[in-house]
Amino acid sequence: MTRARTDKHRDRTRGKHPMAWGILGLVCCVVSSCGEPERPPGNAAKGKGASSDRPNILLIVVDTLRRDHLSCYGHPVNTSPAIDALAAKSVVYNRAYAQAPWTTPSLAALLSSRYPTALGIKGDRSALSPDLVLLPEVLQEAGYETAAVVSHSFCSSRWGFDQGFNAFDETNVLGHAAVTSEGVSDQGLAFLQTQEDAQEPWFLWLHYFDPHCAYIEQEGSPTPANDYAGLVKSGQLYRELWQARRDLTEDDYSELRRLYDSEIRYTDEHIGRVLDHLERTGAMDNTIIVFTADHGEEFGDHGSIGHARTLHEELIVVPLIAHIPGIAPTTVEQPVALIDVYPTLLSTLGLPPQQGMEGRDIRPGSAQIDQPRVIFSETNRGGKLRAAISGNLKIVTRGRFGQLTAFDLENDPTEAKPLDNRQHAGVLALAPLLAQWGERMRAEAIPEHTVDLTGDDRSQLEQLGYGGDDEETPRRGRKRKD
Numbered sequence: 001m002t003r004a005r006t007d008k009h010r011d012r013t014r015g016k017h018p019m020a021w022g023i024l025g026l027v028c029c030v031v032s033s034c035g036e037p038e039r040p041p042g043n044a045a046k047g048k049g050a051s052s053d054r055p056n057i058l059l060i061v062v063d064t065l066r067r068d069h070l071s072c073y074g075h076p077v078n079t080s081p082a083i084d085a086l087a088a089k090s091v092v093y094n095r096a097y098a099q100a101p102w103t104t105p106s107l108a109a110l111l112s113s114r115y116p117t118a119l120g121i122k123g124d125r126s127a128l129s130p131d132l133v134l135l136p137e138v139l140q141e142a143g144y145e146t147a148a149v150v151s152h153s154f155c156s157s158r159w160g161f162d163q164g165f166n167a168f169d170e171t172n173v174l175g176h177a178a179v180t181s182e183g184v185s186d187q188g189l190a191f192l193q194t195q196e197d198a199q200e201p202w203f204l205w206l207h208y209f210d211p212h213c214a215y216i217e218q219e220g221s222p223t224p225a226n227d228y229a230g231l232v233k234s235g236q237l238y239r240e241l242w243q244a245r246r247d248l249t250e251d252d253y254s255e256l257r258r259l260y261d262s263e264i265r266y267t268d269e270h271i272g273r274v275l276d277h278l279e280r281t282g283a284m285d286n287t288i289i290v291f292t293a294d295h296g297e298e299f300g301d302h303g304s305i306g307h308a309r310t311l312h313e314e315l316i317v318v319p320l321i322a323h324i325p326g327i328a329p330t331t332v333e334q335p336v337a338l339i340d341v342y343p344t345l346l347s348t349l350g351l352p353p354q355q356g357m358e359g360r361d362i363r364p365g366s367a368q369i370d371q372p373r374v375i376f377s378e379t380n381r382g383g384k385l386r387a388a389i390s391g392n393l394k395i396v397t398r399g400r401f402g403q404l405t406a407f408d409l410e411n412d413p414t415e416a417k418p419l420d421n422r423q424h425a426g427v428l429a430l431a432p433l434l435a436q437w438g439e440r441m442r443a444e445a446i447p448e449h450t451v452d453l454t455g456d457d458r459s460q461l462e463q464l465g466y467g468g469d470d471e472e473t474p475r476r477g478r479k480r481k482d
Contacts (some may be wrong), residue, residue, distance in 0.1 A: 054349055055325055056195075056287040057139065057203040058278070059341075061110075062267055063103060063152055064212040064307060065293035067096075067319040069257075069264055078222050079264040082272030086291060087321050088329060091364060095335045096320030097375050097389060098295050102308035103154040105378075106294040106338065107161070107207075111135050113342040113357040115376060117441035120448040122380055128160030129449040133354050135342045136164030136203060142351060145195060145202045149187040151180045151209035158451050165205075167191070172209070176237070179218075181210045185270040189277055196281060206274065208267050211297075213238045213306065215259035218266035223258045232256055238306060245305050253300045260297065288348065289323040290341055301414070309382030311396050312415055316377045316387070324348060327364060335389055336362045337375045374433055388434040393426045395434060404431060 067073045070080045072087040073094070099109035104126060105116030111134045112119060120129060128134070136146045146165045151172040155161045162168040169187050172180040188206045195202045210216075217225070217234040231244060232255040241248075241256075271291075278284040296315045298304050307315050320336065322344070339359035346353055347361040360368040377387045387396045392410035397403065406419040406427045421427045 054142075054144075054201045056201045056283060057144070057345065058274070058287055058289045059203070059205040060271060060274075060289065060291045061107065061205070061207045062211060062264075062271075062291075062293050063207065063209045064295060064297050065264065065319060066296040066314060067293070067317055068314075069261060070319055072321075073319060075261075077261050079261045080268045082268045082275055083291060083319075083321070085272075086275060086289065086323060090289070090291075090321045090323040091327060091330055091332060093320040093322070093332045093336050093362070095333065096292065096318050097335060097337045097377055098293070098316045098318045099338055099377050101295045101311060101315035101377070101379050102381060103152055103294050104159060107155050110292070110294075110338040110341055111161070113339045113354070113359040115339070115358060115441055116378055117438075118356075118358075118444045118446070120446045122448055125450040125453060127158070127449045127451050128163065129446055130160065130163065131446065132163070134163050135345065136205070138164075138346065138351065138354065139203045140164050140166065142349070143200050145198060145200050146204075147191045147202070148205040148207070149184050149191075150205075150207040151184055152207065152212075155207055160449065176214060179210055179216060179266075181208050181267045181270040184208050185273045188274050192274070192277060192281075192283075206271075208271065210267050211260060211263040213241070213297075215256060215263055217259050218262045220265065220269070221258070221262035222265045223261055225258075228255050230255060232259070234259055241305055248300060248305070250300075256305070257299050260299070284323075285325055287323070288325070288345065289321075290345070291319065291321040291323075292338065292341070293318040308379060311377050311379060311385050311387040313394075313409070313413065322363075324363065330364050332362070332364060332369070334362075334369060335373075335375055335391070336369075374430070374437070376434070376437055386434060386438055388430055388437070390426070390430055390433075393430060395421075395427055395430050397431075397434060402435070406430075 069075050070083055071078055072080060072084040072092065098106045100106045100116050105119070105121045108119050108121055108128055109116055112132050119132070120126065136148070140146045147167040147169070148162070148165050149169045149172065150156055150161065151174070153159065153173050156170050156173055157168055171187065172178075172183045174180060184206055188204060191204060214235050214237055228251060230249065230252045232241070232252050275284075278287055295307050296318060297307050298310070298312070298314055301314045302310065302312050304310065318338070320338075337359060339357075340362045341359070343353055343357050343359045344361050344363055347366070348363065360371075360373070362369050373390070375389045377389075379385050383398055384400070385396060385398050387394060392408060393406065394409055395404055395406045398405070404421055404427075406421050406424060407415045407417075408419055409415075419427060
């Protein structure tokens, strides 16, 4: 049920505002202290009383959302009218890289601006360390009312993601048979209604899960069913698809993509409800909105399905849209990363960077966005893979001895034709940087913080699509009518 967060692991006790946050009888009351003096912008002292000229912040993350399945990124199917409307008045990043192709390490990197290995994240049991200073904690200390609504166990309180939140709702973490986008938006809107007369700015994180397998056809699907009669069914568990993956035909993959698009359109509808509320109440003009995903999904692109096991573009290139009041809509072509979200928000708010941040300020016109850089991504599932991206050059190493593959993303965006590593000067220069980065991450890694999994936990993770550190299987809240 909805719960309030108290930080007992650090000397960071904070006053909390009264907030009735309820939907369908679920109520969260958070008691507060008040009457502290107002602080100037940029002062991150403890307690409340934030300057009222600071903008609100809405962070929207859609689980398992491929960038190229959004209309605003060129998808021919109308999957995302609400997201498209947001993109039209925002900064759209065409090449944003996730730091891992599965949920826990990717969202941990976003909220900490550090890479997964340095965070001690290795597999299903890995959780966020309570010693980290995450984005919501800094915002909370700067006077923000912080709240989250999540719908996946891998970003729940048990995995440490409630750090820094005054209120943390996980009533939509419901398992493989549920559809939860409506519930996430309902809870998000309930929180926003409590903030309409508040003096302090708010930070709200909404995490949507429906585009994750199993793919369920939703009413109002942007592509109607055809005469397909193959093995793919609406609501089919991932394990069945994985076992049949070698027999899947192009018609099967087309049906998977059709069902996936249906999930995206349904999620977009409920995201639109939240965005419409901000427009109607006039809060949009004073709200930073960051829209992104934790990773993508494979549909036979490189002979596989699902996610987590590879570092191909369809898994680690994610949508990133930033609506920042005062910054004109534009498109950014330079490669950026999810680790950039945290420092960019702090820079926008005039707050100092945190120690250990790996990201940079990627606002258009910032001093850092045009500086040369190398972006890294990694996974330990299905083997140890590490990737480095520099401009249009991408290299991936696999295994203990670092078997290397390289791609020219400008001329080969689908990674179909590996480069000859022995004769490519760029590869020869980038490979040592990837090796040095890996050594630095291992040296800086904090001890792994783990969750004790019961038999029921493991069963639920298998339903969600995870059967161990090198295996993916399925999930989903409210049971559907068949």
